[in-house]
Amino acid sequence: MENAWLIPLFPLVSFVILLLIGKQLKERSAYVGILATFVSLVFSIVVLFQRFFEPTYSAKFNWLTIGDLHITAGFEVNQLNALMLFIVSLVSFLVHTYSKGYMHGDERFSVFYVYLGLFTFAMLGLVISPNLLQTYIFWELVGLGSFLLIGFYFYKEEAKAAAKKAFIMTRIGDVGLFIGMILLFWQTKSFEYSEIFKAVNAGQVSGTMITLTAILIFVGAVGKSGQFPLHSWLPDAMEGPTPVSALIHAATMVAAGVYLVAALFPLFLASKTALLTIAIIGAFTAIFAASIGLVQTDIKRVLAYSTVSQLGYMMFALGSAGYVAGVFHLMTHAFFKALLFLAAGSVIHAVGGNQDIEKMGGLWKKLKLTGPLFLIGTLAISGVPLLSGFFSKDEILAAAWEGGHPILFLLALIAAFFTAFYMFRLFFLVFTGEFRGKDEKHVHESPGSMTFPMIVLGVLAIVGGYVNTPWFGSYLGDWLVQGNAKLGSGHAEGPVWIQLAATLFSLGGSFFAWLIYGKRSVSRDWLSGKGGILHTILLNKYYIDEFYQMTIVAISKGISYLFRFIDVFLVEGLVKLVTSIIQGLGKLGAKLQSGQVQTYGAVAFLGLAVLVVIFALTGGYLR
Amino acid sequence: MSSVPASAFLALALILFCIGLYGALTKRNTVIVLISIELMLNAVNINLVTFSKYGLNPSITGQVFTLFAMAVGAAEAAVGLAILMSVYRNKKTVHIDEMDEMKN
Amino acid sequence: MTFSGEFFASMVLALVAIIGGVLLLNLNKVVHMVVALIFTFVSIAGIYILLSAEFVAAVQVLIYSGAVTIIMLFGIMLTKPYDESEEPTGKWRKIILAIGIVGFAFAVYLGIYNFDIPQVQTVLHENNTMQIGKAIYSKFIIPFEFVSVLLLVALIGAIVLAKREDKEGEKE
Numbered sequence: 001m002e003n004a005w006l007i008p009l010f011p012l013v014s015f016v017i018l019l020l021i022g023k024q025l026k027e028r029s030a031y032v033g034i035l036a037t038f039v040s041l042v043f044s045i046v047v048l049f050q051r052f053f054e055p056t057y058s059a060k061f062n063w064l065t066i067g068d069l070h071i072t073a074g075f076e077v078n079q080l081n082a083l084m085l086f087i088v089s090l091v092s093f094l095v096h097t098y099s100k101g102y103m104h105g106d107e108r109f110s111v112f113y114v115y116l117g118l119f120t121f122a123m124l125g126l127v128i129s130p131n132l133l134q135t136y137i138f139w140e141l142v143g144l145g146s147f148l149l150i151g152f153y154f155y156k157e158e159a160k161a162a163a164k165k166a167f168i169m170t171r172i173g174d175v176g177l178f179i180g181m182i183l184l185f186w187q188t189k190s191f192e193y194s195e196i197f198k199a200v201n202a203g204q205v206s207g208t209m210i211t212l213t214a215i216l217i218f219v220g221a222v223g224k225s226g227q228f229p230l231h232s233w234l235p236d237a238m239e240g241p242t243p244v245s246a247l248i249h250a251a252t253m254v255a256a257g258v259y260l261v262a263a264l265f266p267l268f269l270a271s272k273t274a275l276l277t278i279a280i281i282g283a284f285t286a287i288f289a290a291s292i293g294l295v296q297t298d299i300k301r302v303l304a305y306s307t308v309s310q311l312g313y314m315m316f317a318l319g320s321a322g323y324v325a326g327v328f329h330l331m332t333h334a335f336f337k338a339l340l341f342l343a344a345g346s347v348i349h350a351v352g353g354n355q356d357i358e359k360m361g362g363l364w365k366k367l368k369l370t371g372p373l374f375l376i377g378t379l380a381i382s383g384v385p386l387l388s389g390f391f392s393k394d395e396i397l398a399a400a401w402e403g404g405h406p407i408l409f410l411l412a413l414i415a416a417f418f419t420a421f422y423m424f425r426l427f428f429l430v431f432t433g434e435f436r437g438k439d440e441k442h443v444h445e446s447p448g449s450m451t452f453p454m455i456v457l458g459v460l461a462i463v464g465g466y467v468n469t470p471w472f473g474s475y476l477g478d479w480l481v482q483g484n485a486k487l488g489s490g491h492a493e494g495p496v497w498i499q500l501a502a503t504l505f506s507l508g509g510s511f512f513a514w515l516i517y518g519k520r521s522v523s524r525d526w527l528s529g530k531g532g533i534l535h536t537i538l539l540n541k542y543y544i545d546e547f548y549q550m551t552i553v554a555i556s557k558g559i560s561y562l563f564r565f566i567d568v569f570l571v572e573g574l575v576k577l578v579t580s581i582i583q584g585l586g587k588l589g590a591k592l593q594s595g596q597v598q599t600y601g602a603v604a605f606l607g608l609a610v611l612v613v614i615f616a617l618t619g620g621y622l623r
Numbered sequence: 624m625s626s627v628p629a630s631a632f633l634a635l636a637l638i639l640f641c642i643g644l645y646g647a648l649t650k651r652n653t654v655i656v657l658i659s660i661e662l663m664l665n666a667v668n669i670n671l672v673t674f675s676k677y678g679l680n681p682s683i684t685g686q687v688f689t690l691f692a693m694a695v696g697a698a699e700a701a702v703g704l705a706i707l708m709s710v711y712r713n714k715k716t717v718h719i720d721e722m723d724e725m726k727n
Numbered sequence: 728m729t730f731s732g733e734f735f736a737s738m739v740l741a742l743v744a745i746i747g748g749v750l751l752l753n754l755n756k757v758v759h760m761v762v763a764l765i766f767t768f769v770s771i772a773g774i775y776i777l778l779s780a781e782f783v784a785a786v787q788v789l790i791y792s793g794a795v796t797i798i799m800l801f802g803i804m805l806t807k808p809y810d811e812s813e814e815p816t817g818k819w820r821k822i823i824l825a826i827g828i829v830g831f832a833f834a835v836y837l838g839i840y841n842f843d844i845p846q847v848q849t850v851l852h853e854n855n856t857m858q859i860g861k862a863i864y865s866k867f868i869i870p871f872e873f874v875s876v877l878l879l880v881a882l883i884g885a886i887v888l889a890k891r892e893d894k895e896g897e898k899e
Contacts, residue, residue, distance in 0.1 A: 649820070654757060662748065689783050
């Protein structure tokens with residue numbers, strides 16, 4: 001555990017190596033990346049197991065000393081960090097492996113691995129940071145990695161725009177985080193989590209200030225985790241390569257927001273208002289994104305909205321004081337959403353780059369491996385009993401019920417219904433029925449390097465939930481809150497009917513989807529025909545982007561034009577004036593530097609003459 | 624004892640010095656510039672010799688210094704002319720305003 | 728101020744020296760300028776005699792009126808100076824310079840005007856050359872040796888500088 005700091009370094013080494021000699025290695029770059037992440041994974045597993053039996057380990061050294069303030073850097077291995085290390089390095093390793101097949105033949109193959117290495121380093125560094133400042137640094141670094149990877153196909157206009165959008169929208173959130181961080185530092189004189197919690201618990205910080213900082217930090221999480229209203233970058237980020245979507249925009253980076261809230265959970269616990277805000281935003285995002293997901297036709301976008309919705313779930317869980325539920329769902333979601341994305345990537349790979357589900361269908365027979373794995377992911381995310389998603393979702397709902405937000409609880413339940421519906425809609429449209437695209441013969445199963453990670457994730461998506469069940473004991477939950485009573489009990493014990501209701505809703509959604517898209521006993525146009533306006537609104541994602549375009553973007557554009565005007569005519573004018581004066585002086589000087597000895601002599605003598613005359617007239621030897 | 628006051632010689636030296644200075648700063652021909660400089664040296668020598676005779680402690684030192692100055696002046700004239708030759712060979716001009724090597 | 732022969736001689740010599748200087752500035756041909764300057768140099772030698780410095784006067788005639796003038800004439804001869812008269816040097820510069828010099832001269836003249844330094848009886852004119860010799864070879868022996876080194880260096884330097892480099896170029 002003392003050497004946990006090595007874990008992020010392996011991807012960094014891979015990053016540096018590939019940066020230097022990636023061009024020569026070409027496709028062999030993959031092995032470097034895979035090896036590095038594999039070593040990280042092994043270390044992470046070791047650290048995770050050690051953490052089961054040993055207390056939290058943390059190390060730090062003084063980084064900056066400003067007067068009495070000591071800003072430290074270091075690392076910490078607590079339960080949450082160990083778990084996150086495991087999740088991140090696992091998904092990262094699998095995605096590295098998967099990309100070897102998926103990105104095969106790409107011109108910038110090694111560059112892709114360079115970016116992946118950078119991102120993995122940053123993400124692993126993020127999850128072992130013991131203080132806010134370090135967290136913030138890695139937080140921005142993962143943002144950079146995400147930006148680079150979304151814009152990987154930079155020759156596509158959409159990818160460029162998406163990368164910019166992702167960068168700017170997350171930056172809006174980051175400003176909140178930054179302000180919150182500085183406020184906390186101002187109040188507690190420390191960036192360190194432990195110090196901050198100590199100060200908060202000791203009542204050194206006023207209640208209003210706690211609420212303010214908590215909400216500001218939550219704003220950062222909102223940006224990163226794609227919560228409403230900063231969610232719209234995440235679906236657009238699907239322009240990146242699919243493995244990236246799986247790694248960054250499903251399992252790890254977007255979960256960083258949830259992680260941040262979880263890491264600072266004692267701070268949030270100290271403010272009821274902040275918790276309520278989180279719960280409301282989380283629940284709203286969950287149902288809001290799920291409803292959009294109902295009608296999207298791009299396979300990756302459906303998954304993206306699903307991700308937004310599930311992240312909303314996690315936030316909702318945390319907001320309902322369900323620390324364990326949130327983290328638990330974060331873990332299971334990482335498994336099954338990464339699985340779904342990788343499977344989707346496999347499907348896209350199979351049909352030759354097409355992402356439109358209207359042009360798929362009947363792939364079950366063709367993709368003997370991908371199909372069942374996708375089904376596992378679908379079942380897991382829908383919350384069908386006995387799979388991982390069921391347990392974590394149940395945990396969240398129980399926590400919500402205990403948290404005492406009946407309306408939000410209802411929303412979450414409906415979101416669960418939606419989730420089941422759109423996931424099975426996706427499944428039936430892609431895998432059953434007739435193939436609706438062209439080139440049916442071309443459809444082929446993916447290579448082993450792509451199926452292997454999916455199988456691993458598939459297994460985890462099934463069994464991942466059994467670490468924390470109401471039936472066999474809540475090991476994960478007990479372990480997570482061990483030694484920290486503030487985080488609440490290990491397991492939220494809800495009434496049995498919650499489980500039944502959740503099961504009912506998810507099965508209902510699945511059944512409904514089957515009726516429409518599987519059995520086709522209900523016309524597909526039934527929904528879109530009945531609620532024509534609603535359908536259009538959903539298809540256009542509630543016109544959120546357009547709304548932003550017309551309000552915030554327009555306003556900021558107006559302001560920018562104003563500033564541009566000022567800049568061009570006022571600032572630049574002043575600058576030009578200054579520069580032209582200096583330039584004129586320079587030209588004059590250059591003219592004086594004529595190289596004419598006589599001129600130099602004349603000027604020097606005239607200077608002397610003037611001095612002598614002045615001296616003679618004003619005093620000197622005459623007086 | 625002399626009936627001529629020291630200031631007369633000093634004034635002569637001043638006038639010659641100013642003529643030499645004006646010539647050195649305005650003439651185009653480098654040879655003339657060099658000669659003007661010699662004239663300025665001469666003016667200074669007059670001062671030296673004057674002060675070797677006048678004053679409370681007349682001494683031969685002033686005349687000796689004049690001799691040294693003449694030696695240096697002669698050497699300067701020789702080297703100056705040699706430099707002029709060298710420049711003339713390269714630039715085919717003796718006009719001082721065309722020798723602007725310091726500019727570049 | 729008595730109107731003695733010495734005074735008269737000094738006035739004439741000074742006048743000739745100044746006329747030589749003015750001619751230097753105003754003549755058109757370079758050779759004429761140098762010749763005009765010979766008058767100045769010779770009159771300065773006369774002034775030296777008036778100031779009881781016979782040896783310096785002799786050296787002045789030898790070095791300036793003789794050697795330096797001849798060197799300058801050679802320099803003029805070797806550099807083919809034409810179009811001396813047309814001086815494109817700015818008129819304004821000349822005027823400003825003239826004003827500056829006049830101002831300078833005025834300032835200095837204020838200093839030497841009525842500059843009455845006490846005079847004592849001197850023996851400079853008795854065996855002047857011997858006195859100089861004694862001083863040079865006793866009190867100023869080291870500077871004197873340095874002057875010999877200086878002249879040697881100037882000699883070598885002048886030869887090196889004036890030597891034709893074309894031949895070396897041809898050899899290479």
